[in-house]
Amino acid sequence: MADLLSDDEIDAQLPDGWEREDDEIVRTYEFDDYLQGVSFAGDVGEVAEEQFHHPEIRIRYEEVEVRLTSHEEGGITDADIEMAELADEEYGG
Numbered sequence: 001m002a003d004l005l006s007d008d009e010i011d012a013q014l015p016d017g018w019e020r021e022d023d024e025i026v027r028t029y030e031f032d033d034y035l036q037g038v039s040f041a042g043d044v045g046e047v048a049e050e051q052f053h054h055p056e057i058r059i060r061y062e063e064v065e066v067r068l069t070s071h072e073e074g075g076i077t078d079a080d081i082e083m084a085e086l087a088d089e090e091y092g093g
């Protein structure tokens with residue numbers, strides 16, 4: 001089980017574009033059309049499977065919201081930060 005990050009650690013490690021909402025971190029990615037968002041969601045899902053750390057993914061028209069928390073630990077851990085960085089790589093990739 002990973003350790004919960006402190007408020008200061010979260011603030012320091014939160015990647016650009018991400019926000020903290022209580023025990024979750026969240027980013028909304030924007031796309032030129034709906035199917036680009038669908039494809040991105042699939043890409044993030046594959047990385048999540050590899051990491052075995054799964055975000056909540058909400059697909060909306062021309063945007064996708066990715067929400068992360070560590071359910072077993074009941075808060076935000078390094079696994080969430082790492083998965084956020086990997087999702088950003090899929091977006092920029």
Ligand SMILES: C[C@H](O)[C@H](O)[C@H]1CNC2=NC(N)=NC(=O)C2=N1
Nearest residue numbers: 052053054055069070071072073
């Ligand atoms: C049994 C438990 O669901 C698994 O160990 C994994 C699966 N994916 C997971 N994903 C996330 N976000 N948090 C978890 O605690 C988690 N646990």
